[in-house]
Amino acid sequence: MTSRPRVSERSFIRAAVLHKTFKADQAGQRECIGLGALPAYRANDSVPRHALIRSPGRTTPYHDDQAGMTWTPSGLDCFPGRRPGGWWCAVLLLWLCVGPAAAATQLVVRGGDDAQRENIERYLQAVLAEDLPDAQLRARARAEGERALQALGHYRPQITLGLQGGREARRLEFRFTPGPPVRISRLRLELRGGAVDDPAFARLREQLPLSEGDVFHHGRYESIKSALHNLALSRGYFNAAFLRQRVELNPARGEAAIALIFDSGPRARLGEVSFSDTPFRQRLLERFVPFEAGTPYSTELVAQLNRRLLDSQYFADVRVRPRTELAPEDAVPVDVELSARDKHRVNLGVGYSTDVGARTRLNWRRPWINDRGHKVGVELELAQRRQSISGTYDIPMEDPLRDSLQLQTGWQRESVEDVETERVTLAVQRQWSLDSGWRPNLFLRFEQERFKVGLERGTTQLLIPGVTVSRTRSRGGADPWWGDRQLFSLELAEDSLLSETDLVRLRLGTRWLRTYGGTHRLQLRLDLGALEAGDFSDVPPSLRFFAGGDHSVRGFAWQSIGPEDEAGNVVGGRYLASASLEYSYPVLPRWRLATFVDIGDAFDQLNQRDYKVGTGFGLHWSSPVGPVRLDLAWGVSEDNPPFRVHISVGSAL
Known part of the structure; x- marks a missing residue:
């Protein structure tokens, strides 16, 4: 099969870049500068800088004791024993800036696989950057091409070079057959010191990028040594060193034997x-x-x-x-x-959703108010259908990040469809955050609520102890592409303990989001609820169940689904069941087209359910502040399906 040629159209201009000063191998201690493009190393791997330095006029390979290998010198020009400086540097820089540019040389590489062709191109960049005579260009290109293939384990390639055109416009064609690779016949890695009993080094040995029988890849060999050094430093083995690092190559037999002895020394504390x-x-x-x-x-x-x-x-x-x-x-x-941090932090936000209308939110916080790290915050929300103000006093406990005691108070007024409420709350709660991601929360809340539900009016007070357990996982930032959320909530009230009715309220919810193939996004939602009370008329609307709205059954207004009174007003129910399935696909960068189906109902009797179904499509925008969703939905379960536009902002989780 004929390989696809790789063509480099870059023009390599003399004096395009003045590289940094490098130090040569330990034996020579030479310092050098290079002109032109840096010769990149081997197929996405790195190599020590000392292995990429050439002495003036040196063309034969030399053995590098530090690397433990025989290296072929590469294309940087060295000035032995002196650091660039003085008047001649100024002359050199002036020549670099105004001197004539070398003409472009087009490079065509044919043969092998993509990795081999790419590595040859990297090696030849430095050669093409120099204005070399044809014969010297051929020799240098062959030598660098051989080195590029050796770095990938091919020591016996067949190379054919073709050079066309004059020096003002040349085309170098590099054809090659990589030949049989050198494979690792023996790989010995011996650990000494504290690393012998360190499980992190045992895991590293199991994940080495080379093993016996693999092609000897120089970059991967170097990555093994780097990984050992880096792991040692990260775990406190500050005196770690290689006692032996040696590669015995036999290109004629296609074999390489690797011996590494790594002494980590003792681990610091x-x-x-x-x-x-x-x-x-x-x-x-x-x-x-x-x-x-x-x-x-x-x-x-x-x-x-x-x-x-x-x-x-x-x-x-x-x-x-x-x-x-x-x-x-x-x-x-x-x-x-x-x-x-500054003692005062203020955040102002504006938004809109179909459920509550336009809204403004002001949040003021003091991250700390005393030397114990106590915090205080106040939040004000003004929306068309809801207004609220709340305050929180936060006391860090044994683990300040995962354990806190909070004192809360708040006032809220809400007017939705047939329901109007005004509520005052006082609460104390203890929150934890576990390593597993679950967040349990124990609370005791006192609330007094005045309400109007259809034809019913009342005032009730409840002392509610309860527990919530939740977990949220997500990947992808403000607009996640993967995630899930689980919520469990249990609330109780007893009429003999500052409450006007007995009450048990249970709520379960889950959200699930996955993206397949980088494009196909699937979202699932399920919400269940149950409420038992001695006198349901004493249960305030904030504790009853309703369905419908942006995050429930689209195609129906917010809290418009539920049991009705004799006048047809929705008054809320004892039970809730709703679910949603949504699929979306990207149509433009940051824009997705979605289709969905929602189903749900709030009801008083388990055998008297009347599920409402909404379906439609939407356009979702991944904005810098989070997803913005525009959904068009129809209530297809109705004889005359209602149509609604739903707009919401925020993560689906």
């Missing part, structure tokens, strides 16, 4: 954590530290400390610095510099 001056008590700051002094060193634990301090919202800037250079052999002290 984390020492005491010292905080800079802050307005907070030392005891509060210490509760953010996720480790005890003497814990084996881990950069993940250090990073976790940094994240926890930032997530607290107490600090505008956090800098965590392990003092490895000052540490004794078995302890690493950790210094933390903190800058407290």
